[in-house]
Amino acid sequence: MSNETNIPEGYMRNATGHLVPTDKVREQDRLRDEVTRRLVLRALQISKELADFKKQALAEIEDLIQIAADRYEVTIGGKKGNVSLASYDGRYKIVRSIADRITFGEELEAAKTLINRCIDRWSEGANDNIRALVDRAFRTDTKGQIKTAAVLELLRLDIDDAEWRRAMEAIKDSIQTTGSAVYVRVYERVGESEQYRAISLDLASV
Structure with a gap:
């Protein structure tokens, strides 16, 4: 969505890349665009949260394994x-x-x-x-x-x-x-x- 920063105010970019004045876009098309973008932005946020959770979970599990290894003075090889x-x-x-x-x-x-x-x-x-x-x-x-x-x-x-x-x-x-x-x-x-x-x-x- 980074290329959307180049869209002038009062315009929307259509699927072929052309700029269309917002007041020339059907209300239903504008509503569909708004709902789609809102849901995609939320989905991107959730996706990042899931990636962050997986990274945190794997790191903390690995730390727990290492603590157990240190306590019993053993080396745990590989992942x-x-x-x-x-x-x-x-x-x-x-x-x-x-x-x-x-x-x-x-x-x-x-x-x-x-x-x-x-x-x-x-x-x-x-x-x-x-x-x-x-x-x-x-x-x-x-x-x-x-x-x-x-x-x-x-x-x-x-x-x-x-x-x-x-x-x-x-x-x-x-x-x-x-x-x-x-x-x-x-x-x-x-x-x-x-x-x-x-x-x-x-x-x-x-």
Whole structure:
């Protein structure tokens, strides 16, 4: 929104970049513009607050881990590992979890070819379901990326076939770890039970 500082008073910039006198813009368009901008500015503020919270939470959890390490005179190597913190009364819980980011190498294409050969070789019938599962596993998302969970789901199928096993080996060989993602999840106890519910930090869940 930084380019909006160049808009002269009494004008609005339209979607093609032209300046239009405000009194020539329909009232409904002005109202829509006002609501959109107000909500986006609030969303940007919330996004920054969430980023600040995550940074603070990770720093304080790391400090707590270091305090424990110092107390017992041990060195804790690396940043891997999940950590769960709880309030003294057990009402609240915070979990830091670290998950590897996984992509697939060129071996995945070999796996796909082997799997299709298996399905073509097998008799018809229930294997139609397997073909549907395979098609779903190798389908890309809106960003053109293979869905990791769907591919890994194939590894759970217990099929006694040499070519299928070669395909599964190809999938395993194709797995590449490209980094890790760190998550902070916050929970609150449900009444006096042993169950916890997540305090949602996801817009779709609140």
